[in-house]
Amino acid sequence: MGPTEYVANWIVNTKYDQIPAAAKRVAQETIFDCMGVLLAGSVQPLANLITTYVNEFAGRDEATVIPKGLKMSACNAALVNGTLAHALDYEDSSGFSHAVSVLLPALLAVGEKAGASGRDLVDAYIVGHEAGEALTPRGKRSGDYPFLNLSVAGRIGATAACARLLKLDQKQVRMALGVAAAMASGVHHNLGTMTWPLVAGLAARDGVMAVELVSRGWTAGEFILEHPGGFVAAFLGSGYDAQALAARLGNPYRIQDMVTIKKYPCGASNHYTIDALLAMMKEHHFDYRDVEEVEVSQPYYSHYADPVYQRPETGLQAKFSMTYNAAATLVQGKIDIDTYTDERVRDPRIVETMDKVRIRIMTNAEIAYEEGNRGFPTGKSTGLTGRPVVVRLKNGKTHSKAVLPGEILGSQKNPWGFENIRAKFETNARRALPEARVQEAVRLWSNLEQITDIRQVIPCVLA
Numbered sequence: 031m032g033p034t035e036y037v038a039n040w041i042v043n044t045k046y047d048q049i050p051a052a053a054k055r056v057a058q059e060t061i062f063d064c065m066g067v068l069l070a071g072s073v074q075p076l077a078n079l080i081t082t083y084v085n086e087f088a089g090r091d092e093a094t095v096i097p098k099g100l101k102m103s104a105c106n107a108a109l110v111n112g113t114l115a116h117a118l119d120y121e122d123s124s125g126f127s128h129a130v131s132v133l134l135p136a137l138l139a140v141g142e143k144a145g146a147s148g149r150d151l152v153d154a155y156i157v158g159h160e161a162g163e164a165l166t167p168r169g170k171r172s173g174d175y176p177f178l179n180l181s182v183a184g185r186i187g188a189t190a191a192c193a194r195l196l197k198l199d200q201k202q203v204r205m206a207l208g209v210a211a212a213m214a215s216g217v218h219h220n221l222g223t224m225t226w227p228l229v230a231g232l233a234a235r236d237g238v239m240a241v242e243l244v245s246r247g248w249t250a251g252e253f254i255l256e257h258p259g260g261f262v263a264a265f266l267g268s269g270y271d272a273q274a275l276a277a278r279l280g281n282p283y284r285i286q287d288m289v290t291i292k293k294y295p296c297g298a299s300n301h302y303t304i305d306a307l308l309a310m311m312k313e314h315h316f317d318y319r320d321v322e323e324v325e326v327s328q329p330y331y332s333h334y335a336d337p338v339y340q341r342p343e344t345g346l347q348a349k350f351s352m353t354y355n356a357a358a359t360l361v362q363g364k365i366d367i368d369t370y371t372d373e374r375v376r377d378p379r380i381v382e383t384m385d386k387v388r389i390r391i392m393t394n395a396e397i398a399y400e401e402g403n404r405g406f407p408t409g410k411s412t413g414l415t416g417r418p419v420v421v422r423l424k425n426g427k428t429h430s431k432a433v434l435p436g437e438i439l440g441s442q443k444n445p446w447g448f449e450n451i452r453a454k455f456e457t458n459a460r461r462a463l464p465e466a467r468v469q470e471a472v473r474l475w476s477n478l479e480q481i482t483d484i485r486q487v488i489p490c491v492l493a
Contacts, residue, residue: 033255033262033272038203040279041161041190046153052286054479056442057155059451062475063291064121064130065096065491066455069462070367071117072097076224080113080231093139097462097493104139108238111135113231116180118367119349120295120458125163125288127180129187131230133158136188136237140195141484148481154195158237159285162187164278165261181216181229182265188237196241201252208250209240211261221333222347291440291451294365296349299334301438303352306419306431307359314429318360318383322424326352327390327417329397340389345370356419357383367461392417452476462493 031039071077081095089103095110102110115121115131122130137151137158146154162183178184189210193203213236216229244250254260256272266275294301303326311317328334334352342348348355348370358369361379368374418432440446452472459468470490474481481487 032253033276034204034207034253035200036273036276037161037164037190037255037279038200038207040276041157041194041203042198042200044157044194044280046149048280049153049156050283050286053156053283054152056286056289057152057159058476058478059291059448060122060124060130060289061134061151061155061478062455063451064115064134065471065475066458067118067120067131068111068115068135069097069491070120070458071114071227072462074114074117076117076227077114079224080228081110084110092143094142094488094492096138096488096491099492104143104242105235105238107142108135108139109231109235111138111231112234113227116227116230118295118370119226119297120292120367123290123292123298125159125284126166126183126187127178128230129159129162129180129184130155131227132180132184132188132233132237133162133191135231136192136234137195138484139234139238140192140241142488144196145483145485146195148478148484148487150195151484152479154191156283156285157194158187158189158191160279160283161190163284163288164275165255165266177214177265178216178218178229181233182214184230184233185210185214185236185240186261188234189240192237192241193244196245198241198244202241202244204252204254205248205250206240206244207261208252208254209243209248210236211254211264212250213240214261214265218333222339222342222344222350224346226346287442289442290438291446291454293440293446293454295367295370296355296365297333299332300350300352300355301440302433303356303419304359304365305433305438307356307421308363310419310421310429310431311360311363314427316421316423317363318357318379318386320423320425321360321383321386321421323422324356324360324387325390325420325422326356326387327392328352329392330394334389341384342375345372345375348375352389353384353387354380356387357381367458390417448476459491463491464493467491467493 084106088106091101093104093107095107112135115135121128133155137154141151165186166179166183189206193206220226255262262270262272339347339351340353342351342354357380360383418430420430422428437443456468467490474487474490
């Protein structure tokens with residue numbers, strides 16, 4: 031059995047009862063968290079732009095745009111909801127970047143159209159996550175390839191999830207994967223612009239489109255993974271064994287180990303620095319006025335080493351600026367959605383403090399050493415760099431703090447806990463919904479497996 035056939039067979043024949051309980055729990059928490067993030071994203075400046083534009087060619091009344099309640103075709107609803115889900119960069123961080131912002135909107139669209147149950151949604155979500163994660167590039171640095179995992183693997187994951195939900199047969203799944211591979215795209219240069227969240231919307235839309243086309247008899251290459259002109263060769267390179275990648279599916283399930291629920295609405299690599307600074311500020315009682323210099327180490331291939339974002343001009347750019355996030359943490363003593371407005375970026379206190387933040391670019395030798403000692407036995411590591419954040423104060427004292435990779439609060443090794451996830455949901459949802467709707471949404475969306483028809487839980491997230 032070839033890799034494409036193997037993957038299609040797994041998508042079709044996996045049994046829900048065989049999926050670990052921990053995987054189901056994490057999937058439900060992630061979906062619940064993302065719904066809150068989507069609601070908060072719906073009041074961001076880009077939300078009206080994308081909703082108004084897509085509504086001009088909305089198509090049939092098949093699925094709902096949240097929270098406005100507009101009805102449009104499943105493809106178009108997935109496009110809008112996916113964009114809103116990623117608008118704040120506040121949803122999960124997982125196997126292929128922010129998987130939930132692609133998978134959930136795609137599944138909501140086809141699930142609402144088909145009247146799927148909450149259990150069906152959870153089942154298809156896990157299958158899609160595993161499929162996308164299995165085909166995510168391994169062992170490559172982000173600077174070595176320009177495409178986005180969220181966009182490329184996201185389309186595969188969304189297609190697998192929708193195919194599972196709609197119960198396509200094995201041959202149809204193979205065709206759908208071929209269609210998805212034809213649409214895979216996305217480049218890093220759009221970081222910090224409105225196109226960054228659009229990437230999630232496009233991937234969600236294309237996953238829906240792939241299964242809908244195939245359901246109508248559309249054809250594509252049947253060997254899209256292993257063919258010399260197929261997906262693996264094009265996006266992962268000749269060093270990847272398509273059969274080995276396929277064999278990763280469910281062996282073991284990975285979602286329960288990979289998902290991190292984000293505490294801050296910004297690029298994930300900032301979180302380590304933010305946590306380190308907040309911990310030092312609490313322990314040593316200082317703020318931005320006491321600081322002489324902050325040093326944050328970054329590998330040369332990191333987005334956060336990019337000088338373009340060391341002095342962000344917009345709130346969207348600020349989400350991916352290590353300089354800004356360090357300065358904003360010192361000034362505000364917290365990070366929240368309002369940290370990333372265009373007005374806040376011009377706060378003179380933050381602007382002045384950014385001059386105190388030094389991004390230290392690591393040498394190849396240092397990176398090779400860190401990568402050779404992955405696991406960081408000394409415990410002196412922050413983020414992906416293996417180095418602590420260092421703060422030098424005006425009084426001559428120096429403090430440093432490291433956050434271990436994979437152990438940040440919100441990761442599965444250090445879970446945030448449902449009460450905190452719920453509080454995050456409520457805070458986000460209140461930006462778009464009245465309080466009564468917020469509490470109803472908490473009750474229903476936090477118990478998704480108990481819902482017999484997801485159309486029953488759509489009204490509670492509409493304004």
